[in-house]
Amino acid sequence: MSVSSAASVQDICSPLPVLGGDVTVPLVTGGEVTYAALDYAASAPALQRVWDDVAAYAPYYGSVHRGAGYLSQLSTDLFENARRTVAEFLGCRDDDQVVFTRSTTDSLNLLAAALPAGCQVFVFETEHHASLLPWRDARVTYLDAPRTPGEAVRTLEHALADRDPYGPALVCVTGASNVTGELWPVRELAAAAHAHGARIVLDAAQLAPHHPVSVRDLDVDWVAFSGHKLYAPFGSGVLAGRADWLREAEPYLAGGGASRTVARREDGGVEVEWHDGAARHEAGSPNVIGAYAVASACKALTEAGFDSLVARERYLIEKARAGLAEVPEVRVLSLFGDDAPRVGVISFVVEGWNSSHFAAALSAEYGIGVRDGLFCAHPLVRTLLGGDPGTQGECGSPEAAPGEKSLNAIRVSFGAGTPDEHVERFVTAVRELVTDGARWNYRTENGRCVPDTSA
Numbered sequence: 069m070s071v072s073s074a075a076s077v078q079d080i081c082s083p084l085p086v087l088g089g090d091v092t093v094p095l096v097t098g099g100e101v102t103y104a105a106l107d108y109a110a111s112a113p114a115l116q117r118v119w120d121d122v123a124a125y126a127p128y129y130g131s132v133h134r135g136a137g138y139l140s141q142l143s144t145d146l147f148e149n150a151r152r153t154v155a156e157f158l159g160c161r162d163d164d165q166v167v168f169t170r171s172t173t174d175s176l177n178l179l180a181a182a183l184p185a186g187c188q189v190f191v192f193e194t195e196h197h198a199s200l201l202p203w204r205d206a207r208v209t210y211l212d213a214p215r216t217p218g219e220a221v222r223t224l225e226h227a228l229a230d231r232d233p234y235g236p237a238l239v240c241v242t243g244a245s246n247v248t249g250e251l252w253p254v255r256e257l258a259a260a261a262h263a264h265g266a267r268i269v270l271d272a273a274q275l276a277p278h279h280p281v282s283v284r285d286l287d288v289d290w291v292a293f294s295g296h297k298l299y300a301p302f303g304s305g306v307l308a309g310r311a312d313w314l315r316e317a318e319p320y321l322a323g324g325g326a327s328r329t330v331a332r333r334e335d336g337g338v339e340v341e342w343h344d345g346a347a348r349h350e351a352g353s354p355n356v357i358g359a360y361a362v363a364s365a366c367k368a369l370t371e372a373g374f375d376s377l378v379a380r381e382r383y384l385i386e387k388a389r390a391g392l393a394e395v396p397e398v399r400v401l402s403l404f405g406d407d408a409p410r411v412g413v414i415s416f417v418v419e420g421w422n423s424s425h426f427a428a429a430l431s432a433e434y435g436i437g438v439r440d441g442l443f444c445a446h447p448l449v450r451t452l453l454g455g456d457p458g459t460q461g462e463c464g465s466p467e468a469a470p471g472e473k474s475l476n477a478i479r480v481s482f483g484a485g486t487p488d489e490h491v492e493r494f495v496t497a498v499r500e501l502v503t504d505g506a507r508w509n510y511r512t513e514n515g516r517c518v519p520d521t522s523a
Contacts, residue, residue: 243275
């Protein structure tokens with residue numbers, strides 16, 4: 069789809085209503101402007117539909133599973149119906165489990181805790197830290213960043229061919245990069261994993277808000293995602309997929325809800341029978357409102373239609389990339405090249421600018437919220453920037469003062485709630501900052517670049 073097809077896209081799909089769409093913020097140069105939230109890859113604004121559903125339910129919530137009262141039973145039904153809604157949204161198989169967690173990070177740490185003894189894990193260095201780091205008790209093989217989707221598949225196949233063929237193995241891969249937005253060949257990687265007797269978990273944190281995700285069609289064993297990237301409020305996540313490793317593992321948390329029965333033993337200890345289903349790893353009072361919000365977001369996206377959402381997002385991607393391409397000082401980061409399919413995530417650097425300084429100027433002078441830093445994907449960003457992938461750095465923290473070079477990048481990201489004007493304002497702001505420079509002075513404070521208001 070070309071940028072010239074804007075009118076037809078607008079006719080079939082308007083931005084979905086989100087919270088905060090009319091919030092205004094002050095500019096250091098004077099006045100106020102409607103905030104342009106272009107940091108969806110970190111946290112997308114909640115859909116108005118989701119917020120309305122949560123608000124309507126809030127007066128009726130109660131404890132789940134064990135309450136005899138009407139509100140407890142209502143909440144229990146709502147919680148379990150949310151589980152079924154998520155399973156349908158993800159195209160789960162009949163015997164798959166849906167476990168509610170706090171986030172993608174929590175989901176993958178749960179799976180890491182459930183790995184069989186001796187399991188070997190294969191993960192590309194390109195992963196977000198949520199899927200790069202949880203495997204501390206396993207044998208981990210870190211794979212170099214591939215430069216094409218085909219190379220990704222071949223790299224995995226070669227690594228799996230060299231593994232111990234008799235032990236359990238798990239591949240962890242992202243569906244869409246949180247740095248470049250590029251789509252990964254998930255179905256082909258799943259086929260490679262299964263051909264070599266390994267299982268695969270999909271980090272769909274950046275994929276599920278933008279594209280349909282089907283456990284069955286992609287043939288993955290598990291999928292993990294976060295509610296706060298799927299247009300739901302913070303504090304909810306999902307791990308969905310095969311039940312056997314989860315059923316055989318010790319509960320992720322020990323406590324009420326995970327236990328079926330508890331009895332004293334003659335030796336003075338306690339004997340515990342744990343649940344076999346999803347409750348085994350959902351100890352404590354669950355985040356019912358969080359689960360309901362995730363289910364509401366799943367329904368809203370399904371009803372809006374991913375075909376229309378994807379088409380409109382492609383239009384916004386092309387608008388943003390075309391605008392950046394007109395500024396020679398801008399270099400967009402990519403693994404797979406300009407023609408690779410992607411979601412609405414673009415990272416770039418600007419010649420002559422410290423990335424934190426540039427992001428601060430976008431915010432202070434234009435009311436545009438983006439992200440700068442290493443995006444909790446340090447090895448990948450450093451590889452893309454030509455630095456040492458092993459060099460340490462802090463998420464979002466600049467390593468140089470304004471005007472000095474830093475091994476950071478700037479990330480702009482958008483989705484179903486992004487108006488055209490936000491992307492257009494961003495492109496204009498980039499061009500003006502590069503051409504004319506910042507209109508304000510900036511300084512480093514507590515590790516961040518901020519407007520200098522001391523004068």
